[in-house]
Amino acid sequence: MTNANPAGTFQKAPLSQKIGYGFGDMSSSMFWKIFTAYLPFFYSTIFGLSLVDATFLMLVTRIWDAVSDPMMGIIADRTQTRWGKYRPYLLWISIPFAVVGVLLFTTPELGYAGKRIWAYVTYIMMMTVYTAINVPYGAMLGVMTADSDEKTVFSSFRMFFAYAGSFIVLAGWEPLCKMFNKMQGIETSVNDPSSWQYAMIVVAVCCFLLFLLCFKMTRETVKSLPKETSVGSDLKTLFRNAPWWILLGGVLFFNLFNAARYTAGPFFFASVIGDGAQLKIFSLEFLFYAGIFFAVGEVANMAGVAMTPWITRKIGKKSTFMYSLILLIVLSSIFFFIPLTSGGYWLMMLMQVVISVITGIVSPLVWSMYADIADYAELKFNTASTGLIFSSSSMAQKFGGAIGGSAVTAILAAVGYSTEAGAVQTETALTWVRALMSFVPAAVAAASLFFITIYPLTTKRMKEIQAELEVRRGAQPSEK
Numbered sequence: 001m002t003n004a005n006p007a008g009t010f011q012k013a014p015l016s017q018k019i020g021y022g023f024g025d026m027s028s029s030m031f032w033k034i035f036t037a038y039l040p041f042f043y044s045t046i047f048g049l050s051l052v053d054a055t056f057l058m059l060v061t062r063i064w065d066a067v068s069d070p071m072m073g074i075i076a077d078r079t080q081t082r083w084g085k086y087r088p089y090l091l092w093i094s095i096p097f098a099v100v101g102v103l104l105f106t107t108p109e110l111g112y113a114g115k116r117i118w119a120y121v122t123y124i125m126m127m128t129v130y131t132a133i134n135v136p137y138g139a140m141l142g143v144m145t146a147d148s149d150e151k152t153v154f155s156s157f158r159m160f161f162a163y164a165g166s167f168i169v170l171a172g173w174e175p176l177c178k179m180f181n182k183m184q185g186i187e188t189s190v191n192d193p194s195s196w197q198y199a200m201i202v203v204a205v206c207c208f209l210l211f212l213l214c215f216k217m218t219r220e221t222v223k224s225l226p227k228e229t230s231v232g233s234d235l236k237t238l239f240r241n242a243p244w245w246i247l248l249g250g251v252l253f254f255n256l257f258n259a260a261r262y263t264a265g266p267f268f269f270a271s272v273i274g275d276g277a278q279l280k281i282f283s284l285e286f287l288f289y290a291g292i293f294f295a296v297g298e299v300a301n302m303a304g305v306a307m308t309p310w311i312t313r314k315i316g317k318k319s320t321f322m323y324s325l326i327l328l329i330v331l332s333s334i335f336f337f338i339p340l341t342s343g344g345y346w347l348m349m350l351m352q353v354v355i356s357v358i359t360g361i362v363s364p365l366v367w368s369m370y371a372d373i374a375d376y377a378e379l380k381f382n383t384a385s386t387g388l389i390f391s392s393s394s395m396a397q398k399f400g401g402a403i404g405g406s407a408v409t410a411i412l413a414a415v416g417y418s419t420e421a422g423a424v425q426t427e428t429a430l431t432w433v434r435a436l437m438s439f440v441p442a443a444v445a446a447a448s449l450f451f452i453t454i455y456p457l458t459t460k461r462m463k464e465i466q467a468e469l470e471v472r473r474g475a476q477p478s479e480k
Helices: 015-047 051-077 088-092 094-104 112-139 148-183 193-217 231-239 242-273 290-315 317-335 342-381 386-414 427-436 439-453 459-473
Strands: 278-281 284-287
Touching (some): 015 094, 015 112, 015 148, 015 193, 015 242, 015 290, 015 386, 051 231, 051 386, 088 094, 088 112, 088 193, 094 112, 094 193, 112 386, 148 193, 148 290, 148 459, 231 342, 231 386, 242 342, 242 427, 290 317, 290 342, 317 342, 342 459, 386 427, 427 439
């Protein structure tokens, strides 16, 4: 049977499935946050690429990554196994996911041209396997429950664990690199290439185990319509899906907001804050660095995620998204004017906490709203393309990352930012670094707000869609 009972209400999924589903994005996010926060810095200051070459590398590879997402969605929609459509990819791709992640952070002893080739090959490989596991993982949300509110709960578990993984990896990355430095007798900095590789091995093993747990603890319980339509037909109906286009635009710019801040962060702390900055409270002092700044944000993200189901039940998904974006615009703009003092550092941390709570509230909405769009598509076009639709959210995330990451490094190159050790930055470069943490994210949040304002799938409309789909689907056997 589906998870709808004869009375038209829905049975709640067991807690173990929600936790298991969360483990999947905990794994993905550990990799993704390292890519977003540290990979541009790694390529330009450790691996040895110029800012211009690093910019083109990130742009080209992530565009390929985004374009490959719909391909993977189409493949996953047509997969049939005893484990379901989407779940088996968690098992099949987990080992390549871990291995290629280590290769990505490996610095070979090659000349400059050889390093460029290595960087392109390993980055493209990494984004390909990331797509192969993450697109089916995301699509699972559409077949684990038929209830829109329960999808939000699943999505909240997903994002809660995602931020938990991000906190662990961001807070631990630099100390982990330093530990491997110390083990090798290197006392200078965290920037030894081999230390970054060893740190990535630790992270990769954890990610592999988390994906295995996700596979073991989850089930596909909703059978959608059989996939009998052609690829061309699926793409045609997708392009005719107006809510999909609107949400795609909103999500693209929301992800660009996050990508710009994470990419600019290490440069902001290296040149604006500087080494040795301290957070002081009474007689205690704490080092103020990029990793702890973003790690605290991940904890705040988790708090925001926990609030999401309650807020959306009160005001709806669309209104929650809109009000959150308005707050992000205001708070990000204020960030530019915070002074570079001990008190200012605490204010930066406070702003990071509030901004991160808000982005934490929004993050589960994205996946839940795409699940709603999959239901809308099934009702309107009589076709089930859950994987293809969810791949578009992953595509928007990656386009946002590609545009945000490459735009940050391109701007830094254009304003004369120097990646040389000990370089003194110009006042223009420093102003732009601060703007990349404030006014630029505010502008892209405003663009996201435009799209979400015209999004048509309100709470009332989704209740109507669910009722009609329940009648159409009827009673169907579940997949074990």
